[in-house]
Amino acid sequence: MLFQELSDLFAADGPLAQALPGYRPRQAQLELAQAIESTLQERSTLIAEAGTGTGKTWAYLVPAFLSGGKVLVSTGTRTLQDQLFRRDVPRLREALALPVSVALLKGRGNYVCHYHLGRLAGDDRALKSRAEIGQLRSIQVFAGRTATGDRGDLAEVPEDADIWNRVTSTRENCLGQECPHVKDCFVLKARRQAQDADLVVVNHALFMADIVLREEGITDLLPDVDLVVFDEAHQLPDIATRFLGTSVSTHQLLDLARGTEAAGLAHAREATNWSLVGKEIEQAARNLRLAAAPIDKLPGRKATFEAMPEAQAFDEGLAQLLATLDRSAQLLGVVRDKHPDLAAALKSCLDLRARLFLWSQPDRLGNNALARPLPGLTRDDDPLAPLPSVAGSFELNAPAVSPDLQAPAVSGLRGVPSVRWAELGPSHLRLHSAPLSVAQIFSRYRRPGQAWVLTSATLSVNGDFGHFTRQLGLAEAAAMHWDSPFDYGSQGVLYVPRNLPLPGDQRFNQRFVETLMPLVTAAQGGVLVLCTTLRAVDHIASLLEACFEDVGMDRLLLKQGDIARRALLERFRQAGNAVLVGSASFWEGIDVPGDALTLVAIDKLPFAPPDDPVLAARLNQCRAQGGNPFMEYQLPEAAIALKQGAGRLIRSEADWGVLLVGDTRLVDKPYGRLLWRGLPPFSRTREAGQALAFLREKQAGSHAVAAETLPP
Incomplete structure (x- = not known):
């Protein structure tokens, strides 16, 4: 394909302009499409930062459609994934009149499982409320009429409803080819469609799951493709860190206890006392959480493996739990052929045992059992053969894991330097591990002859892509930048107040809200308040509520956590002048164009919390290597997050508004220059009067335009 063809397609009189209402040609969009076309021809890697409004979606979809090869598009969220599949791709396919076949593929937890749905329906004690009875009926009707089984298509059951965990499968409890419903399996149908499609839309989480499986030698999740496009690519380092690590919770262990007891009593009652087996697993899990109780007094209720309080008691509790899982696996191994539920329980038991053991290595003396080959059962081994026992009070031995049942953590990421920590919740304990770097694992996944495009509005720090490329091991990639077509200087004002205390001051939140209130009062459109912590969300929301009452302001105040995120955003958009206070998940992925959002307020610079074990370990590693x-690390991460938050304000050529940043370090500290220079080029002020005047002027202009467009 010649560049001239792209120029014709993106021209003012081209097929896109004729088919898409409101289309306007953008030079940056055309140049981005041409750069992607070159990347395809050269089978290379392109890192493409394109400002908001560039039109990244069309820029990568048009070359993808015309390439004639197989394409994978990976998005940051399921919401964007659905938008691509249901809106953007069909519109472009129609505009170009091309017979491109497209498939949507999500993780298995998004698809109803016929087997687990039937089990839940047959268990009178499993439903926890009347609401769940109604939800179960809705899911049963849905499963009978849907072609995809995608739970996102069933609006009447909330996506975060707990019942979904019991009517979908996991890799551990999936029965595979032994399932009686295998011919109707929605997961397998979706994967077959993905294998046959020209373009497959996935999300980053599924892409990372595929990396883990390929590390194990399993290659049937995602198809081989000629081009991979990562949209919202700035999320990749964090998602890779999360998915290339491991996590085990006491909730999972309690589920295993209940599942083992239920399967044993139903299908092998005479083999042993299954109620006792379940109780032993449950008690061992609870004992471990009890041994971890001192973590409650630590910052963030987290402790790394090396800094575990009362470590000996914790290690003994972990040893007891591993020994209990060993015994349970032996018993399940004897009867696993009697019923698929027993085989699934064994698989879960072995998986959790392997993950727990991996978390324990190396031990406190520096010995690492993972440095030697793992022993394991094979399918032909005697299931009665003893599993390794726990020798001594807290010496931990390598898990006996059948090669076909090995956990991803054991088989895929052994030898990768990682950080391990425990997190204590009100009713649970989670043991996490995460790689210190994902660069080597991620970069080696790109196969020869495959083109990669990584695009987002926030990949560089003031034009420097080094932080992003180092995180993903993409030092050899070409990196290019295109500015947004928006006129930020006239559309927005960056306001940093002069006299606010530093964020560490106990008076900060009160003074921040006092500074914010005149702008909230003046702003007739919506207000988005972005906080750096959930604690700040609660405090600032309560302060705003009190201020509203004091001045008699009748304004809808929304707070993260009150209702589901999607419902919260929908109420915010519909209200038109609501105030929404949110934290991390609201800093990106929110698109509210027009007067429904005219003021964005950020309380503090988004430096990662110091109690984050992964961050602390990476900073220590950097320091040990002589770095700063x-x-x-900290400043580049904050710069990218700040740019994401600021990007919520201006979403179209007609948008306008004020960005308030309450952290005076943005101006007063030498490093602040690096941060604000990376923001869109808003007009800047430190005077409240100028910010208020801008709001009033723009609102007057908006009203005048609205009056002119009213019908006579």
């Missing part, structure tokens, strides 16, 4: 952790 603040300049090389």
Whole structure:
């Protein structure tokens, strides 16, 4: 395909303009499409930062459609994934009149499982409320009429409803080819469609799951493709860190206890006392959480493996739990052929045992059992053969894991330097591990002859892509930038107040809200308040509520956590002048164009919390290697997050508004220049009067335009 063809397609009189209402040609969009076409021809890697409004979606979809090869598009969220599949791709396919076949593929937890749905319906004690009885009926009707089984298509059951966990499968409890419903399996149908389609839309989480499986030698999740496009690519380092690590919770262990007891009593009652087996697993899990109780007094209720309080008691509790899982696996191994539920329980038991053991290595003396080959059962081994026992009070031995049942953590990521920590919740304990770097694992996944495009509005720090490329091991990739077509200087004002205390001051939240209130009062459109912590969300929302009452302001105040995120955003959009206070998940992925959002307020610079074990370990590693952790890691991370938050304000050529940043370090500290220079080029002020005047002027202009467009 010649560049001239792209120019014709993106021209003012081209097929896109004729088919898409409101289309306007953008030079940056055309140049991005041409760069992607070159990347395809050269089978290379392109990192493409394109400002908001560039039109990244069409820029990568048009070359993908015309390439004639197989394409994978990976998005940051399921919401964007659905938008691509249901809106953007069909519109472009129609505009170009091309017979491109497209498939949508999500993780298995998004698809109803016929087997687990039937089990839940047959268990009178499993439903927890009347609401769940109604939800179960809705899911049963849905499963009978849907072609996809995608739970996102069933609006009447909330996506975060707990019942979904019991009517979908996991890799551990999936029965595979032994399932009686295998011919109707929605997961397998979706994967077959993905294998046959020209373009497959996935999300980053599923892409990372595929990396883990390929590390194990399993290659049937995602198809082989000629081009991979990562949209919202700035999320990749964090998602890779999360998915290439491991996590085990006491909730999972309690589920295993209940599942083992239920399967044993139903299908092998005479083999042993299954109620006792379940109780032993449950008690061992609870004992471990009890041994971890001192973590409750630590910052963030987290402790790394090395800094575990009362470590000996914790290690003994973990040893007891591993020994209990060993015994349970032996018993399940004897009867696993009697019923698929027993085989699934064994698989879960072995998986959790393997993950727990991996978390324990190396031990406190520096010995690492993973440095030697793992022993394991094979399918032909005697299931009665003893599993390794726990020798001594807290010496931990390698898990006996059948090769076909090995956990991803054991088989895929052994030898990768990682950080391990425990997190204590009100009713649970989670043991996490995460790689210190995902660069080597991620970069080696790109196969020869495959083109990669990674695009987002926020990949560089003031034009420097080094932080992003180092995180993903993409030093050899070409990196290019295109500015947004928006006129930020006239559309927005960046306001940093002069006299606010530093964020560490106990008076900060009160003074921040006092500074914010005149702008909220003046702003006739919506207000988005972005906080750096959930604690700040609660405090600032309560302060705003009190201020509203004091001045008699009748304004809808929404707070993260009150209702589901999607419902919260929908109420915010519909209200038109609501105030929404949110934290991390609201800093990106929110698109509210027009007067429904005219003021964005950020309380503090988004430096990652110091109690984050992964961050702390990476900073220590950087320091040990002679680097400057603040300049090389903390500041770039904050710059990208700040740019994401600021990007919520201006979403179209007609948008306008004020961005308030309450953290005076943005101006007063030397490093602040690196941060604000990376923001869109808003007009800047430190005077409240100028910000208020801008709001009033723009609102007057908007009203005048609205009056002119009213019908006579």
